[in-house]
Amino acid sequence: MRFDFTGFMSRSRSNVRSVSFGASPSVTRVCCQVFCPKWPRSASVRTTTRRCCRPLFTTASTCLRILSMEDPRKVRPSSTFDMDKLKSTIKQFVRDWSEAGQVERDSCYQPIIQEIQRLFPSDQYDVSKVSVLVPGAGLGRLAWEIARLGYICQGNEWSLFMLFSSNFVLNRCEKVNALTLYPWIHQFSNNKKSSDQTRPVRFPDVNPQSLPLNSDFSMVAGDFVEVYTDSNSWDCVATCFFIDTAHNVIEYLETIWKILKPGGVWINLGPLLYHFENIANELSVELSYEDIRTAMVKLGFHIEVEKESMQTTYTENDRSMLRYVYDCVFFFFFLIPFRLKQTKTLKTALTTPSSTGGSHCLNLTFHC
Numbered sequence: 079m080r081f082d083f084t085g086f087m088s089r090s091r092s093n094v095r096s097v098s099f100g101a102s103p104s105v106t107r108v109c110c111q112v113f114c115p116k117w118p119r120s121a122s123v124r125t126t127t128r129r130c131c132r133p134l135f136t137t138a139s140t141c142l143r144i145l146s147m148e149d150p151r152k153v154r155p156s157s158t159f160d161m162d163k164l165k166s167t168i169k170q171f172v173r174d175w176s177e178a179g180q181v182e183r184d185s186c187y188q189p190i191i192q193e194i195q196r197l198f199p200s201d202q203y204d205v206s207k208v209s210v211l212v213p214g215a216g217l218g219r220l221a222w223e224i225a226r227l228g229y230i231c232q233g234n235e236w237s238l239f240m241l242f243s244s245n246f247v248l249n250r251c252e253k254v255n256a257l258t259l260y261p262w263i264h265q266f267s268n269n270k271k272s273s274d275q276t277r278p279v280r281f282p283d284v285n286p287q288s289l290p291l292n293s294d295f296s297m298v299a300g301d302f303v304e305v306y307t308d309s310n311s312w313d314c315v316a317t318c319f320f321i322d323t324a325h326n327v328i329e330y331l332e333t334i335w336k337i338l339k340p341g342g343v344w345i346n347l348g349p350l351l352y353h354f355e356n357i358a359n360e361l362s363v364e365l366s367y368e369d370i371r372t373a374m375v376k377l378g379f380h381i382e383v384e385k386e387s388m389q390t391t392y393t394e395n396d397r398s399m400l401r402y403v404y405d406c407v408f409f410f411f412f413l414i415p416f417r418l419k420q421t422k423t424l425k426t427a428l429t430t431p432s433s434t435g436g437s438h439c440l441n442l443t444f445h446c
């Protein structure tokens with residue numbers, strides 16, 4: 079089975095369907111530098127990583143050429159920003175597609191999946207007609223698991239790093255644990271043993287091609303707010319570690335409100351680690367959970383389930399001396415059907431964008 083990747087990368091919505099694969103030495107070289115910098119002694123690690131990741135790199139290089147139509151010889155050296163993105167994408171393989179990520183997936187994805195099953199049980203619904211959207215799908219495991227249960231499921235992702243990688247794992251990988259990554263090889267601090275840094279992680283822990291034949295699973299590339307503009311389209315929107323990726327979280331809330339069918343549900347789990355806070359020249363609206371909750375109620379959502387303390391991790395190195403735990407909120411909001419037509423707009427007026435990370439003044443005006 080081949081999963082469709084549909085691209086809406088720009089406002090003009092140029093389609094990038096069924097990309098084919100080729101090789102670009104420059105991109106492969108850059109990727110290999112990221113996997114194995116300053117690691118001259120560990121030739122076997124370098125060789126294995128290179129070998130196992132070559133298909134991923136060639137996928138990326140081909141996509142890059144399709145998207146930019148640039149001469150690959152003119153590709154600029156990678157920035158620190160890009161290198162960091164690549165490293166975090168590699169860790170995302172552990173979270174989504176390895177046995178080592180199982181505990182993390184159980185704490186992050188299972189509450190969402192269980193809520194979907196509770197709300198749309200297969201003995202009461204034809205689940206093949208229940209549509210679930212997963213914005214910010216990362217490497218696609220949550221969306222894939224939902225599709226595996228028979229629901230229509232679409233993942234949406236914006237990052238090219240994530241898209242190349244999810245395309246690779248979903249469309250290219252079949253054999254369980256056939257590939258190896260060294261996700262912690264860049265982490266020189268907080269290692270108890272040297273071998274912790276060089277330990278391999280195998281993936282994928284399941285065959286991504288093993289979805290039932292009648293599954294309806296797809297991935298769509300592009301900015302969530304730009305791609306999803308059709309009203310009343312989805313039965314459920316499931317977000318995991320996503321809403322804090324917004325420049326203005328209110329835009330996400332409005333989009334979710336708009337695209338949900340009357341009576342539809344929004345299930346969310348995650349922290350509010352606003353990605354654009356403290357980034358110079360970037361708009362960032364950092365609402366508290368209390369403010370988000372108020373906005374959703376004003377929009378016409380009813381709060382069904384709310385847990386303000388769900389402890390989870392995100393791409394955790396479980397052998398590191400430094401480990402972060404997120405005290406997440408988990409909720410399920412239900413869009414009250416009769417409020418849908420009455421609720422007109424949710425306007426946000428920002429008096430001072432927080433481009434320097436300083437505090438800003440936010441006025442929310444609700445028209446209900």
Ligand SMILES: C[S@@+](CC[C@H](N)C(=O)[O-])C[C@H]1O[C@@H](n2cnc3c(N)ncnc32)[C@H](O)[C@@H]1O
Pocket residue numbers: 173186213214215216217234235236237240300301302303317318319320323324
């Ligand atoms: C913190 S990661 C979470 C990934 C996945 N949901 C998980 O729990 O592992 C947030 C993801 O949202 C994606 N993202 C950020 N802004 C986006 C946008 N405007 N539209 C779609 N995806 C976006 C990022 O590229 C990233 O993969």
